[in-house]
Amino acid sequence: MTPLLTAFSALSDATRFSIVEQLMDEGELPVGDLIEGKGMSGAAISRHLKVLREAGLVQQRVRGTQRMYSVQPEGLRAIAEWTISKRQFWESSLDRLGELIEKENSWPT
Amino acid sequence: MTPLLTAFSALSDATRFSIVEQLMDEGELPVGDLIEGKGMSGAAISRHLKVLREAGLVQQRVRGTQRMYSVQPEGLRAIAEWTISKRQFWESSLDRLGELIEKENSWPT
DNA sequence: TGATTATTTAACCAAAAAATTAAATAGTAG
DNA sequence: CTACTATTTAATTTTTTGGTTAAATAATCA
Secondary structure, three states, X not given: OOHHHHHHHHHXXXXXXXXXXXXXXXXXXEHHHHHOOOOOOHHHHHHHXXXXXXXXXXXXXXXXXXXXXXXXXXXXXXXXXXXHHOHHHOOOOOOXXXXXXXOOOOXXX | OOHHHHHHHHXXXXXXXXXXXXXXXXXXXXXXXXXXXXXXXXHHHHHHHHHHHHOOOEEEEEEOOXXXXXXXXXXXXHHHHHHHHOXXXXXXXXXXXXXXXXXOOOOOO
């Protein structure tokens, strides 16, 4: 599977998506912190982390007895590039998007 | 499932992704044209189209005996918004991205 | 109306994905 | 070295996904 499809696939699961969001919000975290509040066994979270790792969305670092996880740009960049390359299909009606992007700062055509 | 996760899920399948790409490249097409070259039965393609429709990624229009499909911005916009809102995580190393975006045209912070 | 074309839906099956519990690994501390 | 903590891997089960063929729908045409 292409890196882009792998990234879409990894993010299509609610648990994995919430892990990525948490790492974006709170920065580098040990697995233990990622298990809390997900309503799932540590083993399940561990396997989700493996999927995210293989998709290039997160990276692992060893600190003593724990593994620290953080967001890795690679997988995300694949999505960003694709999205931007297809922007003609979503930028047309800027209604809600206007909240995020001022129209002065436009993309190159 | 949230619209964003539904969109990721819909695009994570190679066949569905290629349908979306084809519609973006060639514009509105009847189902028959989408079946060709996908190496799969029409019934299978029809079910993939249903998934894409429910994800808001494509729309259907009836023309006589055939259904014409085209890209719909909704689902795509969910991905675009999320990607842009998280750009700090992928814009850092602009190496390959520089090909798409001139640095003068930057996003608002 | 009856046949033809285009597409969807139904019933079914195999393969992949996601969860569980239990066992294995690895680092740290006593 | 032994025990403890943190996390991963194994074995197993359940659920979901994606494909198939056959039947159902719908519009058009002779």
